Amino acid sequence: MNILVLFLLRRLVLLIGALAVASLLIFLVLRLLPGDVAQTIGGIQASPAQLAQIRRELGLDRPLLAQYWTWISGVVTGDLGYSPLDGASVSSQLASKLAVTGPLALGAVLLAVLGAVPLGVLAAVRRRGRVGTAVSALSQLGIALPTLWVGLLLVTVFAVETRLLPAEGFPVDGWASPGQALRSLVLPCVTLALPEGAVLLRFVRSAVLDVLDQDWLRTARAKGRTRTGALLHHGLRNAAPPVVSVLGLELATLIVGAVIVEQVFNLPGVGAMLITDVGERDLAMVQGEVLVITAAILVIGFAVDVAHRLIDPRLGGRE
Amino acid sequence: MNARPRRRRRVATLRATGRALWRSRTGRLGLILTGLLVLAALVSAFWTPYDPTLVDPVQQWLLPLSGGHLLGTDNLGRDELSQLLAGAGTTLEVALLATAIATVVGLALALAAAATPRWAGSPVERLIDVLVAFPVLLIAIILAAVYGGSTWTAVTAIGLGSGVAVARVARAEITRVLGTDYVVAAHVAGSGTGRTIRRHVLPNILPTLIVQLSLVMAVAVLAEAGLSYLGFGTQPPTVSWGRMLQEQQNYIAIRPLLVIWPGIAVALAVLGFNLLGDGLREATDPRLRGSAAVEAAVEAEQ
Numbered sequence: 322m323n324i325l326v327l328f329l330l331r332r333l334v335l336l337i338g339a340l341a342v343a344s345l346l347i348f349l350v351l352r353l354l355p356g357d358v359a360q361t362i363g364g365i366q367a368s369p370a371q372l373a374q375i376r377r378e379l380g381l382d383r384p385l386l387a388q389y390w391t392w393i394s395g396v397v398t399g400d401l402g403y404s405p406l407d408g409a410s411v412s413s414q415l416a417s418k419l420a421v422t423g424p425l426a427l428g429a430v431l432l433a434v435l436g437a438v439p440l441g442v443l444a445a446v447r448r449r450g451r452v453g454t455a456v457s458a459l460s461q462l463g464i465a466l467p468t469l470w471v472g473l474l475l476v477t478v479f480a481v482e483t484r485l486l487p488a489e490g491f492p493v494d495g496w497a498s499p500g501q502a503l504r505s506l507v508l509p510c511v512t513l514a515l516p517e518g519a520v521l522l523r524f525v526r527s528a529v530l531d532v533l534d535q536d537w538l539r540t541a542r543a544k545g546r547t548r549t550g551a552l553l554h555h556g557l558r559n560a561a562p563p564v565v566s567v568l569g570l571e572l573a574t575l576i577v578g579a580v581i582v583e584q585v586f587n588l589p590g591v592g593a594m595l596i597t598d599v600g601e602r603d604l605a606m607v608q609g610e611v612l613v614i615t616a617a618i619l620v621i622g623f624a625v626d627v628a629h630r631l632i633d634p635r636l637g638g639r640e
Numbered sequence: 641m642n643a644r645p646r647r648r649r650r651v652a653t654l655r656a657t658g659r660a661l662w663r664s665r666t667g668r669l670g671l672i673l674t675g676l677l678v679l680a681a682l683v684s685a686f687w688t689p690y691d692p693t694l695v696d697p698v699q700q701w702l703l704p705l706s707g708g709h710l711l712g713t714d715n716l717g718r719d720e721l722s723q724l725l726a727g728a729g730t731t732l733e734v735a736l737l738a739t740a741i742a743t744v745v746g747l748a749l750a751l752a753a754a755a756t757p758r759w760a761g762s763p764v765e766r767l768i769d770v771l772v773a774f775p776v777l778l779i780a781i782i783l784a785a786v787y788g789g790s791t792w793t794a795v796t797a798i799g800l801g802s803g804v805a806v807a808r809v810a811r812a813e814i815t816r817v818l819g820t821d822y823v824v825a826a827h828v829a830g831s832g833t834g835r836t837i838r839r840h841v842l843p844n845i846l847p848t849l850i851v852q853l854s855l856v857m858a859v860a861v862l863a864e865a866g867l868s869y870l871g872f873g874t875q876p877p878t879v880s881w882g883r884m885l886q887e888q889q890n891y892i893a894i895r896p897l898l899v900i901w902p903g904i905a906v907a908l909a910v911l912g913f914n915l916l917g918d919g920l921r922e923a924t925d926p927r928l929r930g931s932a933a934v935e936a937a938v939e940a941e942q
Contacts, residue, residue: 339770346770350782465858465911467865469882470903473889481893577777581866585889596870599785607785611778618773 328630336623343615344396348389351608392608401609404598411609415591421491422583422590425509426575432514433521434568441525445533446552448526457526463519468578472512472585479508489587509586513578517571524567528560535559562633569625573618660923667919670854673912680728690719692726693877701895714884714898715891724905726879731909734795734874735860741799742856743849746806753807754814755837768807776801776863784872794873798863802856809852813845847924851917858913865906881906 367375376382380391395402401411444456479486486508492501532538533556541551580592587593591610598606661667684692689710696717704712704720711720753764780789780797787793817823823840831839867873868882876883884902892899 335766335769338766339773342767342770343773346774347782351786461911461914462907464914465907467862467882467885467903467906467910469866469869470885470899470906473885473892473899474903477892477896573773573775577775580777581870584870595781599781599872602785604785607781611782614778615773618775619770622769622772 325630329627332623332626336619339619340616343619344393344612345389347608347611347615348392349385351604352385352388396609396612401612402605404603404606409606411606414594414606415610415613418589418591418594420496421506421588422576422579422592425506425513425582425588425590426572426579428506428510429513429517429575429579430568430572432510433518433571436514437518437521438525438564441522442529442552442557444522444526445529448530456522460519460522460526463515463522466516468512468516469581469585471515472509472582475508475512476586489585491588505586505588509582509588512585513575513582516578517575521564521567521571525560525564528563529556532556532560558632562629565628565632566625569621569628572621572625576614576617657920657923661919664919664922666915667923670912670914670916670919673908674916677728677732677909677912680725681732684722684725684729688719688722688725690722692718692722692879694718704897711901712895712897714888714895720898720901723879723884724881724901727881727884727902727905728909730791730874730878730880731861731864731906734791734798734864735857735913737795738798738802738860738864739853739856741795742802742806742860743853745800745803746810747849749803749807750810750814751837754811754818755833755841765811768804768811771804772808774801774804776859777866780867780872789867789870789872789875791874791878794864794867797867797872798860801863802859805859806849806852806856810845810849813848814841817841817844847920851921851924854913854917854920858910858917861906861909861913865902 373382380388392402399412401415403410404414440456440460444453444460447453447456476489480489487501487505489505491505492498496502529552532552538551538556541555542548546554579590580595582588583590583592584596591614595607595610598610661671694717696713699707699709699713699717700715702709702713702717704710706712709719709721711724713719714723749764749768753761753768755761756764776798779801780793783793783797818841823836826836826840864873864880865882865885868880869886871886873882874880881902885899888895888898888902
């Protein structure tokens with residue numbers, strides 16, 4: 322019990338440190354790289370006096386550390402700042418976009434796990450047979466196919482040709498019409514789940530293969546368990562920890578994949594917002610969005626570490 | 641030990657690895673696919689059937705095998721095959737440059753974390769853990785927000801992003817090698833840190849590193865396509881597979897093939913590097929080579 326609490330505390334301290342370093346990195350990189358927000362707002366014809374005025378209004382003439390402090394103390398209380406271009410609050414903008422990106426990412430993870438785990442176990446158990454080879458080949462293909470391309474093809478088949486599902490967009494009133502919202506997320510979720518599932522499948526396969534070679538599994542069979550029984554009862558619990566670790570890393574790439582998928586399907590999510598703001602050089606918005614995505618990845622990493630610890634039978638999380 | 645036998649042994653190892661690579665089905669397919677990509681890139685540097693950027697309104701929407709265009713033309717009358725060849729050049733260029741950056745960044749971070757005293761290595765290790773939270777696309781977005789999209793945005797972003805992944809793998813390997821008896825023996829015999837790293841650590845992590853780099857190439861090809869699709873990568877008039885997809889996606893209902901070709905090109909290139917990496921892992925890992933040989937024998941019997 323004590324060891325577990327200590328472990329959690331240690332990881333929590335590391336997480337907070339990582340978040341602080343990441344926020345500092347984002348802030349500094351966006352400030353130190355050349356490019357002038359005041360110029361963007363004022364336009365090319367703005368006089369030096371006007372530019373100075375804009376800088377003063379935005380607080381850009383203050384020392385860097387003071388600017389960072391203002392930003393980060395706002396972030397801690399949930400205030401990510403305001404866009405200097407249109408005055409919109411970064412936090413409230415992000416919240417409304419997360420209503421699209423969140424369900425998209427979660428749905429994709431669910432699909433990927435549901436597909437990859439049984440297929441990966443199958444590919445491992447039947448590794449010498451035709452089934453195993455076919456599943457492995459399919460996963461190689463799934464990894465290689467570009468996400469955006471798969472999305473485009475799915476749109477053609479299911480939306481343009483057969484009109485079963487909407488090709489793009491999201492209902493204007495959002496989740497107020499849940500049926501429509503769900504239907505418009507089906508194709509994006511499948512698109513996003515495919516490469517993630519393919520990568521996950523490979524790891525499930527190799528984790529199960531490792532387990533199959535273990536002496537204790539043979540012992541379990543010698544004591545009268547059937548092959549399937551031994552695998553289900555002892556094998557999967559031991560194969561799970563490495564797979565959970567990979568799943569955590571996958572979630573990080575999933576968030577990024579969502580940016581591309583949102584673009585393909587014209588969904589009003591965090592990714593689409595990010596692309597627009599980059600196009601407008603709205604650094605305040607970009608800074609907030611990048612911080613939220615980075616923080617999400619770090620927090621997921623933390624959660625995965627904890628989960629790994631809890632489910633690994635050798636680390637004794639159950640004490 | 642003088643230089644000559646060492647070089648001869650190195651050549652022999654290289655040859656043996658090459659043979660093992662060609663013997664495995666995975667490795668052979670990987671070699672063939674990456675070979676095709678390199679060939680297409682080299683050819684496109686000197687010759688393409690037409691100028692890939694030549695806009696010709698008269699030759700719009702030509703079907704494959706018509707008007708002297710093997711794969712037809714797109715909405716602006718540009719020759720599809722020429723664009724695909726030129727795209728191979730762009731892809732390979734970006735992937736190679738990005739992988740070079742990833743190698744330098746990855747090795748530097750890994751050495752700083754693993755081959756230095758604890759007080760210096762530990763913070764670097766933590767830093768690597770933080771940098772993992774900045775995937776390629778996020779770095780590209782930060783760079784593009786300031787500089788706009790360009791080939792260099794893509795190269796830098798892919799290089800830095802993958803460099804962190806390389807660093808994680810290399811760090812583990814360097815730590816492992818530094819703990820082996822022969823490194824301890826070299827140290828006792830008076831070998832300094834620099835010499836130990838050059839003579840013992842780098843050659844011994846090389847197999848793992850090469851496998852990792854070929855996987856980085858695969859990631860780079862995918863990332864290049866994604867970034868130029870989003871407008872953060874290669875800009876017109878330079879041809880890129882990702883931008884071909886972006887330009888033709890609106891006409892997918894009219895000419896699906898124009899979207900399908902670049903997608904297949906990306907997929908084959910990625911598949912090639914991934915298979916090459918898997919094949920190299922089998923060829924350099926004696927444990928796996930054994931099982932591949934057994935599998936080959938079983939296959940031969942059938």
